[in-house]
Every structure is written in structure tokens, then in C-alpha cells.
Amino acid sequence: MRPVKLAIVVPCYNEEQALPISARSLLDVLDRMSAAGLTSEDSYILCCNDGSRDKTWDVIEQLHVADSRVKGISLAHNRGHQYALLAGLTTVIDHCDAAVSIDADLQDDPEAIIEMVKEYNAGAEIVYGVRSSRETDTMFKRATAHAFYKFQNAMGLDTVYDHADYRLMSNRALTLLSHYGESNLFLRGIVPQIGLKTAIVTYSRASRVAGESKYPLSKMLSFSIDGITSFTARPIRFIFFLGLILLLLDIVVAIYVLISYFMHNYDAGWPSLMLSIWFLGSITLIAIGVVGEYISKIFTEVKGRPRFEIAEKIFD
Ligand code: UDP
Ligand code: MG
Numbered sequence: 085m086r087p088v089k090l091a092i093v094v095p096c097y098n099e100e101q102a103l104p105i106s107a108r109s110l111l112d113v114l115d116r117m118s119a120a121g122l123t124s125e126d127s128y129i130l131c132c133n134d135g136s137r138d139k140t141w142d143v144i145e146q147l148h149v150a151d152s153r154v155k156g157i158s159l160a161h162n163r164g165h166q167y168a169l170l171a172g173l174t175t176v177i178d179h180c181d182a183a184v185s186i187d188a189d190l191q192d193d194p195e196a197i198i199e200m201v202k203e204y205n206a207g208a209e210i211v212y213g214v215r216s217s218r219e220t221d222t223m224f225k226r227a228t229a230h231a232f233y234k235f236q237n238a239m240g241l242d243t244v245y246d247h248a249d250y251r252l253m254s255n256r257a258l259t260l261l262s263h264y265g266e267s268n269l270f271l272r273g274i275v276p277q278i279g280l281k282t283a284i285v286t287y288s289r290a291s292r293v294a295g296e297s298k299y300p301l302s303k304m305l306s307f308s309i310d311g312i313t314s315f316t317a318r319p320i321r322f323i324f325f326l327g328l329i330l331l332l333l334d335i336v337v338a339i340y341v342l343i344s345y346f347m348h349n350y351d352a353g354w355p356s357l358m359l360s361i362w363f364l365g366s367i368t369l370i371a372i373g374v375v376g377e378y379i380s381k382i383f384t385e386v387k388g389r390p391r392f393e394i395a396e397k398i399f400d
Contacts, residue, residue, distance in 0.1 A: 110129050128154070131147070132175075133156060166270065173253070207281055208281050209256060210251060214287075239318050240312075247284075
């Protein structure tokens, strides 16, 4: 088997403390893989500085001087993890056979990269890193993260459970990814849509080597909402069906009101008020749902996602 030219893409935001440690671990993994003939000698690490306010970029430059396998790009602004990652992944297209994305804090076990490359050699084009345990995360982080996956799936967003953005993608998968031109980036939702052959590698999640989390609960929540609203119109359907259910309940309310009316058991104006409130309420919800369906269609069109990708061809 020919050694794989591997790119390891690392988004970095204010990671001056963690980066030297993680770069050393990643280089060590690369050394061992290349000694074992798994990866080529020109495999490399691409650090994507996401507009850090600390000395992250200086650290990247120093790391490059010490070992030219460490490369870097620097975004002009802080755009967030997903964008830093995409910047890195699109930079390495056609400059590698496969790329692994991993956080700078080593929470995702770098040893799993070896298994990922083996899965790639076995034919997988996308290999998801899935956490087998979260013992080192706080109870709160664990509970909120699980609630986050469950909620998303209930809302109709198809993601891989307990997989964040630690994954290997073949050069072909990266090229297909680059066809998604959307601005609201939620890679965990897009990558499963790419298709191709996938595999899973499990690892246990460690705590940060240095520095602190850049993902507080507020960011996680807005990230979750972003994911749902970028991938599914199910919340709008809920509104529509709620309207339908209320319309059905209208019948019950109408019967109750009419009985009260005929039994002369009501205050003046109450029957007409009750009937109109229920009827108008449900009609309003249904109308919002219908309008929403059209808006969701516009939203899908605007994103201009690829409608299909051809994986194999026997055609000439
Ligand atoms: N990160 C980034 N831009 C940001 C926030 C985070 O590039 O605006 C990077 C960060 O440097 C790290 C990764 O994204 O490599 C994940 O962030 P973090 O570890 O803080 O998130 P957590 O693991 O706590 O969810
Ligand atoms: Mg982290």
C-alpha cells in the first residue's frame, strides 16, 4: 500500500498555550506513522489561525521554523471554529491524499488518526471520530452536549452521534465538500450529506491540554440552532401541524360553546368571542406554516447545494 500523504488541519483560536504541546504530539504521530509506512514523509500539519488575539500566529511561525512540516494560514478576522476549519480543509485540497481535522487542545486523542488512516487505506473516504466516553468533560458539558444531539436529531437534522469535527476526509470528499457554498456553516450536517464510503473510529475524549474552552453554553446553543435551521424545515412543519390540531380542537370547543348557548349558560358575547379566538388562532398558525414552507423552499434554493454528485462512472 502506497503511503498516504496526510494533512492534519488544526483550527486555532487563542491557543498559544496549547499549540506547542499539540503540535509536538501530532508530529510524533506523523513520525510513527511514516516510520510504519502508513503516511508519506511530506505529510504535514496545517494550523489555521482564526484571528487570535494572543500570540498564536507567532507560535505557528516558530513551529514552522523548527519543523517545516508545520504550516499555517491566518484568517483576517475571528470567524469561528467552523470557518477556520473550512479555510484549512479547502486549502489542502489537491495538496494531500486525505486530511484529518482535529482541535488544537488535544481533547480528541491524536492516536485515533492512525486508525483513521488505516480505515482510509481500507477504502473509507470519510472516517468519523466518535467519542466512546466523556469522563473528563464536566457533568454539565456532558449533559448539555447530549441534549444538543438529541434535540437536533428530533428536529430532523442528520448527524453522527457523539462525533464533533474530528474526522478524516479523502481528497475527493474534500472536493465535494467545497461544492457546498453556504454561509451558515455546519460541517457536521454537511459531511453526512456528501455520501461516499464512511467508517467510524472511537476514542476517549480527554480534557484540554492547556487554555480554556472557547465554546461556552451560549455559543453551543446558537450553534445548535444554526445547525437545525440550516438543515431542516421541521420546526415550521410543527407550527403547521399545531395549527391543524388546534383546528380540530375547534370542533370540541364549538360543541361546548353551542351546548352552553342552547342551555342559556353563558355571558353576553362569550360564545362568539370563544369561537372566533379559536378559529382565528388556528387559521393564523396554519397560514404561518404555509408561508414558512415557501420560505424554507427559498432558503434551500438560495443555498445552492449540489443536487447530486456522481461517485463512479462506467460511461464512455
Ligand atoms: N476555535 C476557533 N475559533 C473560534 C473558537 C474556537 O478556531 O472562534 C478552535 C479552538 O482553537 C479549538 C477548536 O476550535 O482548536 C475547539 O474549540 P474549544 O476546544 O474551545 O471547544 P470545546 O472543545 O470546549 O467545545
Ligand atoms: Mg476543546
